[in-house]
Amino acid sequence: MNFCTSCNAGHLKLHNLNSTTDTQSSRRKSVWLLQRSPCRRGKFDGPGIIIMSRIQLYDTTLRDGSQGEGVNFSLQDKLMIATKLDNLGFDYIEGGYPLSNPKDEEFFKRAADMDWKHAKVCAFGMTRRKEIDASDDIGMQALVNSKAPVVTIVGKTWDLHVNEVLRVSLEENLAMIRDSIAYVKSEGREVIYDAEHCFDGWHANPDYAMQTWKAAAEAGADMICMCDTNGGTLPEQIAAGVSALQKELGVAVGIHCHNDSELAVANSLAGVNAGAVQVQGTINGIGERCGNVDLISMAANLALKMHYDVLVDGGIKRLTELSRYVYEMANMNFRNGQPFVGNSAFAHKGGMHVHAVNRIAHSYEHITPESVGNARRVLVSELSGRSNIMAKTTKFRLEEDGVLQTKILTAVQDLENDGYQFEAAEASFDLLVMKQAGTYQQAFELDHYRVNVENQSREPVTDAVIKLTVDNEVQLVVGEGDGPVNALDSALRKALTSSYPGLSEMTLVDYKVRVINSTEGTAARVRVVIESKDKTDVWSTVGVSENIIEASWIALVDAFEYKIHKDRGAVGDV
Ligand SMILES: CC(=O)SCCNC(=O)CCNC(=O)[C@H](O)C(C)(C)COP(=O)(O)OP(=O)(O)OC[C@H]1O[C@@H](n2cnc3c(N)ncnc32)[C@H](O)[C@@H]1OP(=O)(O)O
Numbered sequence: 001m002n003f004c005t006s007c008n009a010g011h012l013k014l015h016n017l018n019s020t021t022d023t024q025s026s027r028r029k030s031v032w033l034l035q036r037s038p039c040r041r042g043k044f045d046g047p048g049i050i051i052m053s054r055i056q057l058y059d060t061t062l063r064d065g066s067q068g069e070g071v072n073f074s075l076q077d078k079l080m081i082a083t084k085l086d087n088l089g090f091d092y093i094e095g096g097y098p099l100s101n102p103k104d105e106e107f108f109k110r111a112a113d114m115d116w117k118h119a120k121v122c123a124f125g126m127t128r129r130k131e132i133d134a135s136d137d138i139g140m141q142a143l144v145n146s147k148a149p150v151v152t153i154v155g156k157t158w159d160l161h162v163n164e165v166l167r168v169s170l171e172e173n174l175a176m177i178r179d180s181i182a183y184v185k186s187e188g189r190e191v192i193y194d195a196e197h198c199f200d201g202w203h204a205n206p207d208y209a210m211q212t213w214k215a216a217a218e219a220g221a222d223m224i225c226m227c228d229t230n231g232g233t234l235p236e237q238i239a240a241g242v243s244a245l246q247k248e249l250g251v252a253v254g255i256h257c258h259n260d261s262e263l264a265v266a267n268s269l270a271g272v273n274a275g276a277v278q279v280q281g282t283i284n285g286i287g288e289r290c291g292n293v294d295l296i297s298m299a300a301n302l303a304l305k306m307h308y309d310v311l312v313d314g315g316i317k318r319l320t321e322l323s324r325y326v327y328e329m330a331n332m333n334f335r336n337g338q339p340f341v342g343n344s345a346f347a348h349k350g351g352m353h354v355h356a357v358n359r360i361a362h363s364y365e366h367i368t369p370e371s372v373g374n375a376r377r378v379l380v381s382e383l384s385g386r387s388n389i390m391a392k393t394t395k396f397r398l399e400e401d402g403v404l405q406t407k408i409l410t411a412v413q414d415l416e417n418d419g420y421q422f423e424a425a426e427a428s429f430d431l432l433v434m435k436q437a438g439t440y441q442q443a444f445e446l447d448h449y450r451v452n453v454e455n456q457s458r459e460p461v462t463d464a465v466i467k468l469t470v471d472n473e474v475q476l477v478v479g480e481g482d483g484p485v486n487a488l489d490s491a492l493r494k495a496l497t498s499s500y501p502g503l504s505e506m507t508l509v510d511y512k513v514r515v516i517n518s519t520e521g522t523a524a525r526v527r528v529v530i531e532s533k534d535k536t537d538v539w540s541t542v543g544v545s546e547n548i549i550e551a552s553w554i555a556l557v558d559a560f561e562y563k564i565h566k567d568r569g570a571v572g573d574v
């Protein structure tokens with residue numbers, strides 16, 4: 001082992017250097033970096049070169065991620081996600097559990113014929129069942145028949161599980177681990193041994209836990225991955241466990257953490273600091289119960305903070321894209337507050353923050369948003385100062401007009417006092433700026449609207465009548481819809497599309513309503529936010545009223561007005 005002169009931790013290990021023998025391009029690059037890039041801890045007192053170690057990223061989105069509540073990937077989703085992960089340079093992709101279901105079995109058939117650029121595909125399964133030969137076990141057979149080059153076998157560390165869950169003797173569990181790994185190795189596969197409940201097991205019965213790991217190492221496991229299966233371990237306990245295993249057996253160690261104590265990232269980093277060379281996790285942290293460690297955060301921390309070699313060159317800049325891609329595939333909403341890649345990760349709201357960020361961006365940013373493919377946003381709210389308004393009005397070239405900034409700020413504060421919120425309604429804010437600046441041109445003048453909902457033969461029927469003036473012509477139109485907003489939208493299109501043809505390419509994509517002073521019961525005010533899109537942009541608008549139809553109407557009119565102004569080129573660079 002070669003030791004780092006800065007920390008003497010031995011984290012620069014021979015197996016990193018040995019990776020020269022690995023034919024995969026990501027590993028070759030890692031070795032190329034060994035000679036050219038500085039280690040995060042400083043110099044290396046080995047053969048006189050300065051190195052940057054690679055930490056392997058092992059993605060289990062398609063297996064442990066699928067165990068998350070509400071997550072269900074189709075075969076096609078799995079293949080597409082795996083391809084994306086491979087392109088970004090993930091080292092291992094766990095495709096599923098071939099014994100579990102035909103979809104996972106089919107995944108491996110398809111994967112066997114695909115051309116993987118960087119990743120090794122892994123099939124996952126448990127040790128053989130009790131009291132049979134590994135070669136007779138259908139789970140073992142499914143793993144081998146999957147033809148995956150890597151097999152990940154999960155086995156029991158904790159004597160509680162051996163005695164009470166499997167209900168086998170401690171000796172039989174050791175044999176199950178040994179036989180299963182030896183059998184898969186004899187079939188020529190790389191084996192990763194996922195030691196389940198590693199830290200709970202080690203805490204309960206350290207001697208027995210060590211015997212299970214020893215059995216795995218002696219049977220030929222290429223790596224022992226220490227799993228914090230229940231997610232209850234603390235970082236210092238993780239570090240102690242990883243160090244103990246390494247010291248005793250000298251094997252390559254991985255770390256697999258669940259997030260039940262909100263510590264999965266801290267625990268995985270503690271594992272790496274103690275010497276783990278592989279991190280198993282999922283994209284966006286989806287997974288069983290509270291999920292797994294989020295490999296997005298792990299990749300960013302390892303690369304940007306600790307200067308480890310992960311993913312391909314440029315891969316870190318694509319983390320935001322990857323995160324959103326997986327959310328779309330999983331049919332899940334993005335998590336705004338997600339570190340690094342969330343929509344709010346670089347969103348500045350407090351006036352003092354925006355003032356500082358305008359002067360020097362990293363005064364309130366731990367990394368540049370671009371380094372992970374994200375973007376800085378400035379929010380407007382009652383907590384804004386003139387700096388927020390200045391930043392938001394740059395695209396209108398109004399940032400120099402101090403009197404106007406104050407007028408806009410006052411208008412925002414008054415409207416927010418009435419229940420408006422512009423953070424999630426940037427298009428309504430842009431219209432407000434134009435109104436204050438005198439550049440807003442009203443697209444039409446409303447005379448009145450009326451909405452009628454009838455319950456005819458138990459099927460509700462909704463229609464809306466609108467009377468308005470556009471281009472000096474009075475229009476009286478009727479629209480039908482599934483509900484009041486849909487009917488108003490349909491009528492408004494009928495009245496306006498001949499004057500503003502661009503409206504035909506606009507669609508409403510989301511409608512949200514929230515009660516804002518719930519103590520008033522049915523007289524409460526409601527805030528409606530509507531999201532709309534056309535071929536190039538998505539925008540949100542807001543309306544507030546005591547009447548839900550009127551709040552919807554205000555947000556809807558803003559959506560139309562914004563599109564009309566956008567098509568005129570009046571809203572700056574969107
Ligand atoms: C920590 C983790 O995330 S591990 C992965 C967990 N993921 C999943 O369970 C999803 C995929 N699982 C499945 O599709 C199914 O559970 C299967 C196909 C694996 C097994 O299905 P079944 O045979 O119907 O068994 P079931 O799920 O009810 O129970 C598990 C059986 O495996 C045994 N078992 C559990 N862990 C192990 C292990 N590490 N080694 C050997 N046997 C084990 C249990 O003792 C039980 O057998 P028993 O009833 O004879 O006691």
Ligand SMILES: CC(=O)C(=O)O
Nearest residue numbers: 154194196197227229
């Ligand atoms: C293997 C695994 O998923 C776990 O122990 O959490």
